[in-house]
Amino acid sequence: MQTLVRPSDTHASGSDPGLDPYHATSAAGRIEGPDKVSGRARYSADVRLPGMLWAKILRSPHAHARIHDIDTGAAAALPGVHAVLCYRNAPDIPWYDHGRLFDRTVRFAGDEVAAVAADSEATAEEALRAIRVTYEPLPCVLDMASALAPGAPAIHGTSNRAGDPAIEQRGNPRRGLREAELIIDRVYTTQVALHNALEPHGCVALWQDERLTLYASTQGVNTLRCEVADKLSIPERQVRVVTEHMGGGFGAKQVAWKHDVIAALLARESARPVHLMLDRHAENLATGNRNATRQHLRIGAKRDGTLTTITARIEIQIGAYRAGGETSSVDGIYHSLYACRNVRTEQAVVYTNTGPAVAFRAPGYVEGNFALESALDELARALNIDPIELRLRNYAETDQRRRKPYTSPDSLRRTYARVSEAFGWRRYVRSVDSGPKRRGIGFAAHDWVGGGGSPPGKVRLTLVPPGRFRLESAAQDIGTGTRTALAQVCAQALGVDIATLDIALGDSNLQLASPTSAGSATLATLAPAIHGAADQVRKRVLQAAAELLLEPAQALELRTGRVVANSGRELSLRSLCEHLGRRTITAIGKRAANRRSQSIRTCGAQCVEVEVDIETGEVRVVRVVASHDCGRIVNRHLVASQVMGGVMQGIGFALTEARVVDPRSGVVLNANLEDYKLPTVADTPVIIHAALDLADTEANVAGVKGIGEPPIIPTAAAIANAIFDAVGVRLYNTPFSVCGMLEKLSGPPHARMCDNDEPR
Amino acid sequence: MDSGLLRVQLSVNGQRHALALEPRRVLLDVLRDDLGLTGAKKVCDMGNCGACTVLVDGRPMYSCLMLALDWREAAITTIEGLGEPGQLDPVQQAFITADAYQCGFCTPGQIMSVKGLLDTTPEPTDAQIMRALSGNLCRCGAYGNIMRAARIAAGRDPGTDETGSDTA
Numbered sequence: 008m009q010t011l012v013r014p015s016d017t018h019a020s021g022s023d024p025g026l027d028p029y030h031a032t033s034a035a036g037r038i039e040g041p042d043k044v045s046g047r048a049r050y051s052a053d054v055r056l057p058g059m060l061w062a063k064i065l066r067s068p069h070a071h072a073r074i075h076d077i078d079t080g081a082a083a084a085l086p087g088v089h090a091v092l093c094y095r096n097a098p099d100i101p102w103y104d105h106g107r108l109f110d111r112t113v114r115f116a117g118d119e120v121a122a123v124a125a126d127s128e129a130t131a132e133e134a135l136r137a138i139r140v141t142y143e144p145l146p147c148v149l150d151m152a153s154a155l156a157p158g159a160p161a162i163h164g165t166s167n168r169a170g171d172p173a174i175e176q177r178g179n180p181r182r183g184l185r186e187a188e189l190i191i192d193r194v195y196t197t198q199v200a201l202h203n204a205l206e207p208h209g210c211v212a213l214w215q216d217e218r219l220t221l222y223a224s225t226q227g228v229n230t231l232r233c234e235v236a237d238k239l240s241i242p243e244r245q246v247r248v249v250t251e252h253m254g255g256g257f258g259a260k261q262v263a264w265k266h267d268v269i270a271a272l273l274a275r276e277s278a279r280p281v282h283l284m285l286d287r288h289a290e291n292l293a294t295g296n297r298n299a300t301r302q303h304l305r306i307g308a309k310r311d312g313t314l315t316t317i318t319a320r321i322e323i324q325i326g327a328y329r330a331g332g333e334t335s336s337v338d339g340i341y342h343s344l345y346a347c348r349n350v351r352t353e354q355a356v357v358y359t360n361t362g363p364a365v366a367f368r369a370p371g372y373v374e375g376n377f378a379l380e381s382a383l384d385e386l387a388r389a390l391n392i393d394p395i396e397l398r399l400r401n402y403a404e405t406d407q408r409r410r411k412p413y414t415s416p417d418s419l420r421r422t423y424a425r426v427s428e429a430f431g432w433r434r435y436v437r438s439v440d441s442g443p444k445r446r447g448i449g450f451a452a453h454d455w456v457g458g459g460g461s462p463p464g465k466v467r468l469t470l471v472p473p474g475r476f477r478l479e480s481a482a483q484d485i486g487t488g489t490r491t492a493l494a495q496v497c498a499q500a501l502g503v504d505i506a507t508l509d510i511a512l513g514d515s516n517l518q519l520a521s522p523t524s525a526g527s528a529t530l531a532t533l534a535p536a537i538h539g540a541a542d543q544v545r546k547r548v549l550q551a552a553a554e555l556l557l558e559p560a561q562a563l564e565l566r567t568g569r570v571v572a573n574s575g576r577e578l579s580l581r582s583l584c585e586h587l588g589r590r591t592i593t594a595i596g597k598r599a600a601n602r603r604s605q606s607i608r609t610c611g612a613q614c615v616e617v618e619v620d621i622e623t624g625e626v627r628v629v630r631v632v633a634s635h636d637c638g639r640i641v642n643r644h645l646v647a648s649q650v651m652g653g654v655m656q657g658i659g660f661a662l663t664e665a666r667v668v669d670p671r672s673g674v675v676l677n678a679n680l681e682d683y684k685l686p687t688v689a690d691t692p693v694i695i696h697a698a699l700d701l702a703d704t705e706a707n708v709a710g711v712k713g714i715g716e717p718p719i720i721p722t723a724a725a726i727a728n729a730i731f732d733a734v735g736v737r738l739y740n741t742p743f744s745v746c747g748m749l750e751k752l753s754g755p756p757h758a759r760m761c762d763n764d765e766p767r
Numbered sequence: 768m769d770s771g772l773l774r775v776q777l778s779v780n781g782q783r784h785a786l787a788l789e790p791r792r793v794l795l796d797v798l799r800d801d802l803g804l805t806g807a808k809k810v811c812d813m814g815n816c817g818a819c820t821v822l823v824d825g826r827p828m829y830s831c832l833m834l835a836l837d838w839r840e841a842a843i844t845t846i847e848g849l850g851e852p853g854q855l856d857p858v859q860q861a862f863i864t865a866d867a868y869q870c871g872f873c874t875p876g877q878i879m880s881v882k883g884l885l886d887t888t889p890e891p892t893d894a895q896i897m898r899a900l901s902g903n904l905c906r907c908g909a910y911g912n913i914m915r916a917a918r919i920a921a922g923r924d925p926g927t928d929e930t931g932s933d934t935a
């Protein structure tokens with residue numbers, strides 16, 4: 008992957024490149040690299056404990072049913088089975104809206120019905136097969152239209168609307184519409200996408216006396232500790248959650264799921280450690296998904312491109328339950344991305360008898376961005392204004408939602424400039440259309456409400472014999488390189504070589520407040536705390552050394568492994584530790600609050616080139632150039648990998664990924680990695696990261712912001728816009744399947760220009 | 768045998784292991800649960816993803832689709848068997864150099880696929896690399912860097928920062 012770094016962007020904050028403490032090691036390899044390439048890195052599924060049992064969960068085959076009866080006798084009697092749980096014998100634990108851990112009513116095909124723990128996986132599977140359940144099927148609703156139809160069976164209470172719609176308005180949208188000289192009025196839909204982190208959800212549960220340890224694949228060791236303790240009605244201090252390495256999460260592992268508590272209950276019941284990792288099938292049914300949306304969008308503009316109004320009516324398919332975690336704000340981007348006086352959104356949340364939705368990388372923003380940025384492209388074409396120019400004419404200089412200035416008001420504009428230059432947007436010459444393959448280019452911008460980080464966040468930094476530093480944070484490394492980035496920030500803040508630093512993370516027993524790996528917040532939350540801890544530790548190391556060297560502390564400097572005086576005298580950290588004896592130098596760094604007067608955002612832009620085969624309907628993404636403002640870049644390999652990964656997931660969302668539910672039974676038809684189409688190596692375009700390394704020191708002392716979520720946000724819209732450029736087909740519904748493309752390509756040219764699948 | 772267990776010997780990473788296995792046991796499970804070699808991962812358990820890839824007589828194969836007792840005669844190599852003590856195999860090193868991973872869960876499988884390719888085709892073309900990797904999914908989307916790691920291991924890319932190739 009190529010990263011284009013341009014000095015003027017890299018150090019536009021005015022700092023001298025030679026003094027930039029992050030610069031020297033910004034291309035360092037991951038410290039966990041050797042463990043990951045040798046198979047040594049231990050993930051939750053790899054935990055092996057003496058006497059450990061294997062657990063499996065029985066799931067409902069029905070989308071909606073009442074459990075009449077369960078007979079677990081035969082299962083419990085099988086040799087090797089140590090525990091069987093269902094509503095009959097499990098503790099009655101409230102879960103979700105009005106449900107229970109083991110509910111008598113199941114509300115989607117995949118809902119938990121019973122669980123077993125046995126000597127081996129095979130025995131556990133046999134035991135599941137031996138459980139007899141009598142269901143009384145109930146009528147179900149599987150999509151939003153049927154869920155909202157009059158007389159539809161209600162999944163909870165009396166209506167399938169989960170609460171009142173969220174309405175947000177500024178200005179006078181009606182007047183904005185009257186003032187408009189051109190109106191784009193469209194309905195967009197997006198599909199349910201599945202996270203499919205390659206490591207499934209799950210944990211290994213171990214009880215020692217009254218204390219529970221969960222080796223869990225979780226994005227939030229502290230959140231999970233708190234939620235599990237609450238569900239089990241035991242004090243938090245009796246629960247420990249450990250996440251050494253994790254194989255991705257993408258949002259779906261930020262809440263306690265039923266299986267976490269089920270594992271704990273099975274382990275308690277059997278008095279043995281229990282290994283409960285979901286299989287791929289369950290992973291695709293019951294561990295969250297990106298909500299489907301329907302968005303009716305209207306934007307009005309003057310002939311010169313000035314937006315006069317943006318309104319959107321949004322429906323979100325949440326599935327059978329509200330699983331919690333980060334909310335999906337499809338409406339967010341409509342209020343912030345462009346300067347517009349008159350904006351109104353109405354966002355309703357709809358229950359269906361399908362697996363529950365949960366945050367998926369930039370929840371809501373991916374969906375909202377697809378609609379808004381498709382519409383902007385359509386507007387640009389209708390007005391005959393260059394798409395980037397149109398966006399510049401509506402540039403939001405301030406956060407209109409919170410009515411505050413941004414900490415980096417100019418950065419979005421700079422990402423436009425970076426991508427268009429690196430891509431050659433204005434110079435682009437279409438290859439001559441010959442044969443069935445047509446090329447085209449598309450642009451999309453985005454912002455993202457996350458990436459700024461916030462309290463609480465604490466780290467502990469200690470000088471340990473024989474002169475090394477130890478950094479501790481409870482935060483887990485979801486797989487993005489948190490471990491490496493935090494260690495780099497710390498080594499640089501101390502001014503020592505990273506090789507003299509050890510880092511421990513992913514353990515709630517460290518008793519340090521830490522963020523969940525969500526909202527692109529980890530680095531921006533913890534880096535400032537690390538700076539605080541490093542300042543304190545350095546000061547105390549220098550004071551201690553001053554006493555021994557008989558030099559004033561101000562005349563001393565901390566270097567790798569030693570303290571050096573202006574006079575040239577030195578003290579090794581090893582001897583310092585020896586002199587300290589049992590005294591330790593340790594400090595806790597705390598994340599300070601963000602400034603109330605300013606608003607932090609992350610943002611960016613992407614240009615995409617596609618090739619459409621008008622005979623087969625196939626769309627190939629050829630090239631993507633991405634530029635994102637993530638503040639100062641601590642490690643450009645890690646950032647480039649995040650960009651690459653986000654773009655790849657954006658390509659999957661745009662072209663191939665969709666959960667397919669049987670419209671009658673509610674059964675998921677592609678709950679496996681054969682039929683659920685993740686992008687593969689052959690789908691990989693050239694991806695260029697046009698790096699924008701702008702320290703956002705207004706945001707925090709470390710100048711860093713997040714990059715986890717942003718790169719997935721604009722990809723689908725940029726692809727849609729490029730497809731239009733290539734073949735004149737405007738797409739309103741993700742994913743852009745081969746079948747759908749063929750259908751549109753075969754329609755009359757007029758229909759191509761303005762088709763809009765859904766009746767309004 | 769009464770217990771239904773069969774005595775088999777498996778040769779894994781150059782060592783012979785005497786095991787008593789149920790005939791239905793799958794190689795991936797035996798590696799992970801009986802031999803403690805948890806480098807190969809179980810992701811789909813049905814031959815869709817490649818996370819369980821190991822070398823069998825030098826050929827990359829999905830260990831989740833293989834009955835362990837069918838492979839008594841074979842030389843099986845897992846990710847743990849690559850490199851020498853204290854020294855990584857060039858393919859492993861190339862993955863670090865190219866940052867060819869994020870979460871690392873697919874990585875052992877990806878590395879074994881590249882290793883299998885290079886052992887038989889030391890100078891592969893991009894098309895050959897892509898074909899060799901086409902059975903390995905990476906949800907973190909590190910494909911571009913994985914391709915580059917393969918090129919570095921094949922000696923086609925010096926692996927320096929400046930030469931970062933940008934093609935997939």
Ligand code: FES
Nearest residue numbers: 812814816817831
């Ligand atoms: S686990 Fe074997 S191919 Fe997926």
Ligand code: FES
Nearest residue numbers: 869871905906907
């Ligand atoms: S690195 Fe995470 S799946 Fe490949």
